[in-house]
Each structure stands twice: as C-alpha cells, then as structure tokens.
C-alpha cells in the first residue's frame with residue numbers, strides 16, 4: 577500500500593512539474609525521470625480516457641444533438657455539408673492531432689467488417705481481433721516490423737445509433753450488428769516498453785489535446801454554417817436544447833468522468 581501511495585504522490589508531483597513547465601524540485605525531478613509504468617499500463621490508461629471521451633461524444637453530443645436536429649456526417653469537412661464529425665471521425669481527428677504532437681503515440685480504429693475498407697485489420701492485428709471478439713479482453717504484442725509495442729481494446733456497440741447507422745450504411749460489409757457487439761478495436765502503439773511519469777503525463781495530455789483540437793474544428797465548422805441554425809455554444813449540452821458545450825466544458829466533463837477510472841488504474845498498479 578505504501579508503494580502505491582508513493583507512486584501516486586510521485587505521479588501527481590510529476591503532473592504539477594509538467595503543468596508548471598518543469599520548474600525543478602530536485603527530488604520529484606529525479607522521480608519524474610525514472611521509468612514508472614510499463615507501456616501496457618499507460619496504453620490501458622489512455623484507452624480508458626478514450627472510452628469515456630468516445631461514449632460522451634457519441635451519446636451526449638451526437639445522440640442528443642440529433643434529437644435537436646443537429647447533423648453528423650462522414651463528409652462533415654466538405655464545404656457544402658453543414659454537419660459535425662461522426663464518432664469514428666472524431667477519433668480519427670484525435671489520432672491526427674497526436675501524430676502532429678511530439679508524443680510518439682499511435683491510434684487507429686479498425687474492424688473485420690468495416691464500413692471503410694481502409695479500416696480493415698490485417699496480419700497480426702486481424703488474428704488478435706478474433707481473440708478480442710471472443711473474450712473482449714485487451715491484447716498486447718510487440719510489432720516486430722514497425723518496432724512498436726501494440727495494445728488493442730474492444731470497441732463495443734454501446735448505443736443503438738452505432739448499430740443502426742452501420743447496418744444501414746451503403747458501404748457496410750455487415751448488416752446484422754447488435755447492441756453490445758464488438759464492432760471493432762482501437763489499436764494503440766508506442767515505441768518504448770516503459771515510460772517515466774513525465775512521458776506518461778505527456779501521453780495523457782497529447783490525447784486530451786487531440787480531443788480539444790477536433791472538437792474545436794467542429795465548432796469552427798459550425799461557425800461557418802450558412803444554411804443551418806447554429807447551436808448556442810456555452811456551458812449547456814444538447815440534452816437541454818439547441819446548445820453545445822465549449823471545448824473547455826467538454827474536456828472538463830471527460831476529466832470528471834475519467835479521472836476516477838485513471839486513478840483506480842494507478843491504484844491497481846502492483
């Protein structure tokens with residue numbers, strides 16, 4: 577128990593250290609340099625953050641937004657389409673933002689029966705995905721070709737909208753998805769087998785920044801709407817009417833929902 581508390585307190589001093597721009601305090605500086613977590617542990621933490629973000633976006637923004645008449649479309653970036661990103665494209669936006677960051681973290685959403693052929697798992701990932709479909713357990717392996725530690729997590733049909741949209745999609749390769757099915761998996765990759773506190777915080781921050789970036793792109797898209805009614809952007813959510821939260825309010829909710837889970841994971845470490 578002592579080590580756990582020690583680890584957590586170090587984690588938070590590293591957080592403060594990073595947040596304050598790394599003003600050195602001798603002891604935490606050293607601690608922040610030591611490898612603290614295995615790559616599996618870190619990828620599990622960021623995957624958990626992603627679960628919360630993805631569910632919040634799918635249910636509270638897309639699901640409730642649609643009920644208010646807001647539109648979400650795979651071609652949302654096109655000038656003549658006045659809509660927001662679908663959940664999978666929100667995730668792609670996060671992945672694109674992470675690629676642009678200095679953090680060497682990879683994120684990909686795939687399936688064995690994808691809507692978009694580019695999302696079809698191949699090779700080792702295709703084999704492990706069959707395992708995930710059976711057990712819903714995460715899978716870890718070292719990708720020798722890419723020299724990357726790889727973790728895969730089940731992506732479940734958690735809302736009716738996942739099932740109905742995929743089943744009816746003109747490009748679908750499977751039209752009998754059911755609620756609760758493993759529809760795909762998120763694949764995460766990182767080059768090192770263990771991370772320091774600083775690197776761990778950098779991974780979590782790169783993910784959080786990714787969600788803010790794509791969410792801001794969505795808000796910019798709304799700003800440019802010519803035909804459609806623009807929702808009011810502030811601290812209210814679509815559940816209350818024609819409103820959307822600001823990026824800050826959105827991220828705040830993610831943090832509130834996920835910090836407990838991330839904390840639980842930190843406590844579960846050894």
Ligand code: HEC
Nearest residue numbers: 634650664686687690691692695732733737738741759760
């Ligand atoms: C309104 C339609 C719609 C909804 C709702 C939706 N999706 Fe998708 N989904 C798509 C489209 C379109 C793509 C392909 C996007 C692209 O071009 O990569 C996609 C991609 C995916 C992929 C990657 C593999 C593939 O099919 O290309 C997975 C996995 C996935 N969605 C799961 C889900 C889950 C789980 C939910 C609910 C939480 C969900 N989707 C909600 C339309 C939808």
